[in-house]
Amino acid sequence: MPDERWSSRRSHRELHEALEHQHEMLHQIKEGILIMTAALDRITQEVSETKTAVASVLTLVAGLAQQIRDNVEDPVALNALADDLETAQNDIAAAITANTPAEPPVEEPPVEETPA
Numbered sequence: 001m002p003d004e005r006w007s008s009r010r011s012h013r014e015l016h017e018a019l020e021h022q023h024e025m026l027h028q029i030k031e032g033i034l035i036m037t038a039a040l041d042r043i044t045q046e047v048s049e050t051k052t053a054v055a056s057v058l059t060l061v062a063g064l065a066q067q068i069r070d071n072v073e074d075p076v077a078l079n080a081l082a083d084d085l086e087t088a089q090n091d092i093a094a095a096i097t098a099n100t101p102a103e104p105p106v107e108e109p110p111v112e113e114t115p116a
Contacts, residue, residue, distance in 0.1 A: 053095070057088075057092060060088055064081060064084070064085055067081050068081055
């Protein structure tokens, strides 16, 4: 018959190891949640900034359309509006380019040399 104290100590050690493992797993989960929360906060901020920029673009376009209607008889004013529109278009294109991630380079597999 085995010694019960030995068995009890072994069970206690196994339980302690299992609890340490669970504690480590909970710690890793907590770290993952913190990372995900930071990422979500960043994405939320980016979406908010994008919505603001889109609203500004829509306001600009609507405003320019009305200004064109208001100045249909004034070629100098229409040219100035066209210049403003061109500047805005260039700014938008630059912002899109600056905020579009570059495609990652495609890695070619190494070429294996065949013996001659």
